[in-house]
Amino acid sequence: MTLPTHVKLLDVGPRDGLQNEKANVATEHKAQLVAMLQDAGLTEIEVTSFVSPKWVPQMGDNAAVMAAIERKPGVRYSVLVPNMKGLEPALASRPDEILVFTAASEAFTQKNINCSIAESLERFAPVIEGAHAAGVKVRAALSCALGCPYEGDISADQVEAVVQPLRALGVDAIDIADTIGVGTPRKVQAAMARALKHFPLAEVSGHFHDTYGQALTNIYASLELGVHSFHASVAGLGGCPYAKGATGNVASEDVVFMLNGLGIETGVDLDRLVDAGAFISGVLGREPVSRVARAVLAKRG
C-alpha cells in the first residue's frame, strides 16, 4: 500500500489547544507561539476564535492576537467563527480561512451549541456566504465523528448525513474530528471514506484526539486511504474537556516523528517544534504532553 509522500499539518494549539487550557495566556505569548510554530515550518496555524468572551474568555483577545502575529508568506492562518456575530470581526482580522463547527451527534450539538444539527447548518449558510464574498475559504469541523460523550457510538451513516449537506452549503474543506478520542483504525477509515465521497481528497482532514492513545494509528489508517491533511496541537495543548486529567489533541511532535519515520514530508523541523512546545508548556507551568517532546527533552538533558 502506497502512502502519500507529503502531509499538510495544521497546528491547532493556539486556538483549540489554549481554548481548553485553564490558564489565561498573554497575547504576546500567543503571538510568540505562532511565530515559533511557523519558524518550525508549520504552514497552517489555527490562531484564535471569534466566539463570545463570555463563553470562552481565553480567546477574548482574538483581534489583538491576529494583529500581533507576524505573518509569514506561505503560511495560512485560520480562525474559528461560531456565527454571524463573529464573522465581521473575524474577517476584519484578515484570516486565510475560517472554521465553522457542528457535530455528527445530535445530542452533542444540542449540548455544545444549543441547537439541532439542522439548525447549525442553517446558521452556517450566511457565514459561508459572507466568508466567500470576502474571498476567504471555509472549513467545517465535524465533531464527534467517531463517538459522542452523550450518544456513544456514531456510525458512518451519521457522518455522511452531515458531510453531504455541509458540502452542498459550499463548505470548502472538512475535518473529521474524533472529539473524545475513541476512534480506532477501521472505524476511522469508514468515516473518512464517507467524507471522501463528497469532498476532494486534498480537502479532507483528520483531527484526532489521543485520549485513548489511538490518534497516531488513526492518522496512519487515514494515510492508507490517501488522506494527507491532519491536525495536531503542539505539546498536546488542550487536554480533554470530557475526562479531567485525560489527554486531548494529539501532539504535533508525535505526528511529525511518525511521518518522518515513514519518509513523508511535512516541512516541519522536529527540534524547533519541540522548542515551541517547551516554550508554551513553560508559560503554562507544566510539561509537554507529547511523548516525543518528553523523550527529546530528556535526551537533551
Add this chain to the structure above:
Amino acid sequence: MTLPTHVKLLDVGPRDGLQNEKANVATEHKAQLVAMLQDAGLTEIEVTSFVSPKWVPQMGDNAAVMAAIERKPGVRYSVLVPNMKGLEPALASRPDEILVFTAASEAFTQKNINCSIAESLERFAPVIEGAHAAGVKVRAALSCALGCPYEGDISADQVEAVVQPLRALGVDAIDIADTIGVGTPRKVQAAMARALKHFPLAEVSGHFHDTYGQALTNIYASLELGVHSFHASVAGLGGCPYAKGATGNVASEDVVFMLNGLGIETGVDLDRLVDAGAFISGVLGREPVSRVARAVLAKRG
C-alpha cells in the same frame, strides 16, 4: 487488508515492567498483580527474572514470586533466564516458558550483557538445550531491533543476521523488540518480514515501547502482516531506561482498547485490566502511564 481475528497478549509488567521501576515491590504485591492480570483474562504473563540480584535487586525474590502465584489453568507463565547459572533455579520454579535475550545491535549487546552478539548466541546453546530437556519452551527477545541508543539506526539486515542463528539454535519463538521506541510502521514491517522468514507466524511477537508514542501504530502495522502476538505492560510499568521521565513499554490497556475497536479478540476484560493497573500504580505511588487507564479512571470519577 484482513487483520487477524485473535491476538495473544503477553503482559510483561511483573517482570520487564517492575524490573525497570525504582521501587522495590513486595513479593505479595507482585503475586497479587499476577492474580489480577489473569483474572482480567491475560493468558501469558512474564513473571520474573532469574538474573543475579546484584544486578537487578528488584527481581531478587524470583523464586518466592513463582511460588506465591496461584496458577490458573490455561495461563502460561514465563521467566527470564540470562545464563546457565540462572537456568537451574528458573526451571525449579516451573515456568511454562523461558526468555533469553540478545540484541540486533553489537554496541548494545556489549554494553548491556558485556559480550558480542555471537558470544550471546553461544551462551544460549546450553540454556536452550537445558530448557528443552525439561520440556520448557524457549523464547528469545531481540532487543534494539528498530534502533539502538548507541548505534542509532538498525537495519532489517541486522535483524535477520541475528534472527536466523537464533532459529538455528532451536529457539521456539522470537520477540522483535523496539527497546527505545523509535520504530515507525514501515520499518517495523520490514523487520517483522525478516523474522517471518525464519519463524512461524504464531511464534513472532511484537514488543514495542511507546517512548515516542509509536507503539500502537507499530502493532497495527504488524497486524497488517498477520502478526498476532504482542507484548504490553499493564499501566505502562517500566519507564524508559534510556531517557529519564520518558515512556517505556506500551500500556496493555491502550493495546486492548485498540484491538477491541478493531473487533479483534484478546479475551481480556478492559475494566479489570484497568483495575490491575490502578492497583500496581497505587503500590508504586503514582498514576498509570496508560492513556486509556487515565481516561477510564477519570470517567469513573
